[in-house]
Amino acid sequence: MTTSYDAATDAPAGPLAGVRVVEMGSLIAGPFCGQLLGDFGAEVIKLEDPASGDPMRRWQVDEASGESLWWPVIARNKRSVTVDLRTPEGQDLARRLIAESDVVVENFRPGTMERWGLGYEELSRLNPGLVMTRVTGYGQDGPYAGRAGFGSIGEAMGGLRHVTGDPASPPSRVGISIGDSLAGTFSALGTTMALVARHRTGRGQVVDTAIYEAVLAVMEGLVPLYQHTGEVRERTGSILPGVAPSNVYPTADGDAVLIGANRDTVFARLVEVMDRPELLTGFGTHDQRGERQHELDEAIAAWTATQETEALLKALHGAGVPAGRLYTAPDMLADEHFAARGALTTLVHRTLGEFTQQSPTPHLSDTPGSLRWLGPELGADTVAVLTGVLGLDEAEVRDLAARKVV
Missing domain, CATH: 3.30.1540.10 (formyl-coa transferase, domain 3)
Known part of the structure; x- marks a missing residue:
């Protein structure tokens, strides 16, 4: 079991080298935060359901190979460990991993981690320096906290959907999962700020990201525009009214x-x-x-x-x-500026061959980010992590696997 079948082993150590992150949850918002942290050197241990793994493994599947073309991007630089978090033994494994880590990133509905005995109060007793980054649709408190929330709903509530598209048509999607990606970006920023604060205080803290607030954060002067003029910003298509050409x-x-x-x-x-x-x-x-x-x-x-x-x-x-x-993608692959700046990185995928994707950004002059390997196979690192980090022997791991805990 290895993570290095397609790794760039000569990649430089990033600024987050030595930081261990346990990534829990699935789909985009939380995992995009983990992707960003991993890009800059953090060791990201992704916990996945042994039965099916992250649903992202089945998004944007190439029909010829059956391989996801998105998974190698959002799971790059991560280690995959299978753990059934619905079982007491799985929860105990997660608790032990988190005790040996710096950060946990999760994007379950509020209360889920607490039901599993993995809430911040309990985890911080085991690990007072723990930074717990929590990504949800509406945040950890408030009247909407318990609602199910996807990125699309956050885009609508944060104001983005209403102003996107042609004024003659209904509100439009941007074209990418921007609400989730914004939440993941702000979560990564909050995580690194909390790590800086821990360096000063010795204490961890909770980073609470709501998707709708991440969207709201980039909505420019939309709220004061209405507050002071009564104008509700509307869809304007390809122009910004009053700014021309x-x-x-x-x-x-x-x-x-x-x-x-x-x-x-x-x-x-x-x-x-x-x-x-x-x-x-x-x-x-x-x-x-x-x-x-x-x-x-x-x-x-x-x-x-x-x-x-x-x-x-x-x-x-x-x-x-x-x-x-x-x-479009062909333009990017052919562009000399993309090549000169290293905006795209190509590694070798186990079945797809050459696999090109966006490089880490921004550029750091002394401790740059790097793309070290593509998204791993399900459970590729279970044995290595449970034996290397937790000290289990291989017989114990085999027993856990036989009982479908891992």
């Missing part, structure tokens, strides 16, 4: 480019590229462009529609006008 414009070869020239100085540069100096008369200021936004967009679109994409982008970039194509 900043939109997607067609090109002569059937493609499109996004141009952001909403600052006065940048707009002047765009006008020069367009050879339309007269536009400065009616659109020269931020307020003028905002008031006549649609008229300006029509003028720019009429011009871009006569330009070949690459020539247009070369001219805009040369003039210092922010612009770019709307990338």
